[in-house]
Amino acid sequence: MANPQELLARRVQDGLAAAFGEAFSGTDPLVRPSQHADFQSNVALSLPGQLHRPPREIAAELVRSLQITDMCLPPEVSGPGFINLTLRDDWIARQASEMLGDDRLGTYRAADPQTVVVEYSSPNIAKEMHVGHLRTTIVGDAIARIMDFAGHHVIRDNHVGDWGTQFGMLIEHLLDVGEDSPEAGTLRTDPNRFYQAARAAFDSDPEFAERSRQRVVLLQGGDPVSLRIWHELVALSMDYLHRMYSRLQVSLTDEDIRGESFYNAMLPDVVADLETAGIAVPSEGALCAFPPGFTGRDGSPLPVIIRKSDGGYNYSSTDLATIRYRVDDLGCDRAIYVVGSAQALHFRMVFAVARQAGWIPETTSFEHAQIGNVLGTDGKILRTRSGDSIKLSALLQEGVDRARGILDELEASAQFDEATLASIAEAVGIGAVKYADLSTARDSEYVFDWDRMISFKGNTGPYLQYATARIRSIFRRAGLAPERATGPVVIAEEAERGLALKLLGFGAAVWSAADAAQPHRLCVYLFELASLFTTFYELCPVLKAEDEPVRASRLALCALTLRVLLGGLDLLGVPVPERM
C-alpha cells in the first residue's frame, strides 16, 4: 500500500506514455494536493513546448488515456489545463480498511537502506545543558527515530565536548582550589558555578590561561594526573546527562557517546596525512588548511586550524578525524550534524577539507542540519534576567509545574489521584516543550513562549495528546480494545471522508520528514490529522451511531487515528498520557 498521491502519480505517468508515447513515461506527472479536488496534475501546462499544442487540449487527451476509474471519479480539466482528481469514497474506505491490518500503517521501509549517522545533543561535559542544547537534542532524537522507522540503519552519535580547552581550564582550577575543597564540591551540586569560576580565571588571568592551555597539551599527551581528574569530571557529567535524558525521554544511551576524546589517538595521523598531502601548511605558527573558496575579513584565504601553535589540537582536528572514522569505520552513507546554525561556516570548511583530502566518497552525504537559536518573547536569545543562559533542569520543571497548574484549575482533575495527576503533568509539560521545539522548521529561530506551547489549542503537544485521550475514552466507554476495532470502514459523511483520506497520508509525511531531516513536517501532518479528527468527533457520534456498520466503521477510524497519532508522536519522542 502506498500513499494516494504516489499512486495517482503513477497512473498519470502511465497515461502520459499511453497518450504521447514512451518518451513521456519518465515525465514528472506533477500531481499535487489541490484546493479544487483531492489532487491535481499540472503536467499539461508544462508540455506545450514539447507537444506544440495548447495545454487544455493536452489535458483533455491525457484524461482520455487515464486508466483510473477504480480510484477516482471522472477527472475534470479545469482552468488553463489543470486535471482535477477526486478519489472515490469506496476506494478511500477500502484503503483505510487495509491500513487497519497493517502494522506499519501504510508506511514502507526504505528499499535501499542507508547507514545514517545522526550527530546530536553533543553538550559540553562539565557544564549544565541549556535551552540551546535542548533543541538540538530533541530535534536530533526525532530525526534519529524517524530515520530508524523509515528503515535506515541509524547510528546515534553524541559527540560530547569532553576534550577541549575548557578541560585544561577546569583541571587547573580544580587543582588551584584543591580537590577536597568546598568549591570542588560544587562540581556535584552546581556545575555551572564551578565552570564559570574557572572561566572567569581564564579570561582575567593570563598566567592561568597559559597554564590551562599547557594542561590541555598534557592531557592530550596522556599525562596520568590530568587523565585521572578528567575521568572524574566526565563521570560526574555522565550522571547529570543520564538524569536529563531520562526526564526528556531521549533515546540516547552511553553507547551512543563518542566524544571528542574518542578521536584523540587518531589526531596525529589525521594531521600528518593532511600535511603529507600538502593540504595543511604552517601559518603563523599553527598548522592550517585553506580550502578554496573561503575568504576572511580582508579577502585573504580563511584557515581551518588543524593544530594550534601551542601544539594542541582543536575541534577542527577532531571533526576531521570524526569524518574519516564515520566513513572508514562506520561505513556511513549519510551523516547528519544536528548542530546550531552558528557553526555553519565551520562545517562547510571542514567538509571541504575532507573532500579535498578524498576522505568522503562522492555518493556519501555530509549535511549540517542547522538548528536556529531559541529566542525569548523579546526576540533576543533566551536568557535569565541576570543574563545567564537558562538551565535545562529548571526549564523542564517549569513546564511540568505549569501543566500541573492548568490541571489544578480544571474541575476534571478531581477524577484523578495524586500519582496520576503528577504523571499527566509530567507528560504534558515535557511534551509541550518538546513539541514546541519540533513544530517549527528547525533551521529558523523560534520564540520560546510558555503560554503558547502549553496551550491546548493550535499546533501544540497538548492538543495532540488531548485528541488521543478522547479516542481512548471512547474505547473505554465501549469496553473495547482499539485493536479489536476491525471495521470495515465505510464512508458517508464528509468528516469521515476527510479523516480517512488524511490517515492514508501518514507514510508520505514520514518520508517527507526523513528525506529532508525535517521533523516539523510530521508535526504539521499530525496537527492536521488531529484537527480533522476533532471535526469528525463533533459531527459523527461513534458509540451512538445510527446502526452497527456505521458504528464499526467509526470505531475503526478512531482506532486508526489513535494508532497514527501515537505512532507519530512516538517518532517525535513526545510522551502521551493515557488520560488527561
Next chain:
RNA sequence: GCGCCCGUAGCUCAGUCGGAUAGAGCAGCUGCCUUCUAAGCAGCGGGUCGCAGGUUCGAGUCCUGCCGGGCGCGCCA
C-alpha cells in the same frame, strides 16, 4: 567589508520540483455543553508575501539590485 540565513495577517508560524482565489493557530467578534473529555467545535473579519526590476503561459517560491534583521569571519567549541 565579505559570506551564509531570514523578512508571509496585529502576534507566532506553515507554504513540497514554480501552478488556480497565499493557509493554520493565537488574539478580536458571533454562535454551540440534557449527547463519546467544551483542555473542544462551527463561523466572521483580518494580506501590495520587505521594496524594485527580471525570467516564465504562470513567481511567496527562481535570478539581480536595494532596504531591514540575525549569525559567522585565526588558534573557544
